[in-house]
Amino acid sequence: MALTSYKPRTAIVYTSVTGNTEHLAEMLQTALLNQGIPVELYRVEEFLLDELPYFAQVLIGTYTWGSGEIPKEMYGLYQAIEQLGNKELQTAVFGTGDRFFAEFCGAVDRFRDMLYVKTLLIASLKVELMPQPKDVIRCEKLVALLK
Ligand SMILES: Cc1cc2nc3c(=O)[nH]c(=O)nc-3n(C[C@H](O)[C@H](O)[C@H](O)COP(=O)(O)O)c2cc1C
Numbered sequence: 001m002a003l004t005s006y007k008p009r010t011a012i013v014y015t016s017v018t019g020n021t022e023h024l025a026e027m028l029q030t031a032l033l034n035q036g037i038p039v040e041l042y043r044v045e046e047f048l049l050d051e052l053p054y055f056a057q058v059l060i061g062t063y064t065w066g067s068g069e070i071p072k073e074m075y076g077l078y079q080a081i082e083q084l085g086n087k088e089l090q091t092a093v094f095g096t097g098d099r100f101f102a103e104f105c106g107a108v109d110r111f112r113d114m115l116y117v118k119t120l121l122i123a124s125l126k127v128e129l130m131p132q133p134k135d136v137i138r139c140e141k142l143v144a145l146l147k
Helices: 020-034 049-054 072-084 106-118 135-145
Strands: 009-014 040-043 055-063 090-097 120-128
Touching: 009 020, 020 040, 020 055, 020 090, 020 120, 020 135, 049 055, 049 072, 055 072, 055 106, 072 106, 090 106, 090 135, 106 120, 120 135
Parallel strands: 009 040, 009 055, 055 090, 090 120
Antiparallel strands: none
């Protein structure tokens, strides 16, 4: 019988229009790689929802739209995770927003509430607009929480 080694897979799945959340996703990717954790980086449009069960860890990145809303392109991922309902799936949610709006990073809050119920939520991270060098340490702290 052949012995197979199980390699837990980690994905970052994000959406971004003007690049802020994309930059944060790349900072988290770097932090994961620096910890020796291989990571697959996907824009949400490229991520195959059917593959969700094959990941041990998923980090979700989103900007916020409307009045604290989740962007439309994230609905499918939101629903897929909600329906999967896997309490062994480690998740984190991160995002960028603008404090000018009443619900700062409201989409992160909405994902966080669902992920807390349906998955093993590890952390959430909010950044105002374009991430700054000081946010590197916040990314490292988030990554350190993943097991
Ligand atoms: C029409 C519109 C509505 C927005 N609504 C919110 C909001 O409710 N809360 C918030 O924190 N940011 C809000 N934002 C700000 C964006 O989420 C913020 O600019 C974000 O960093 C964009 O991310 P991206 O560069 O990854 O596309 C809004 C921006 C626009 C243009």
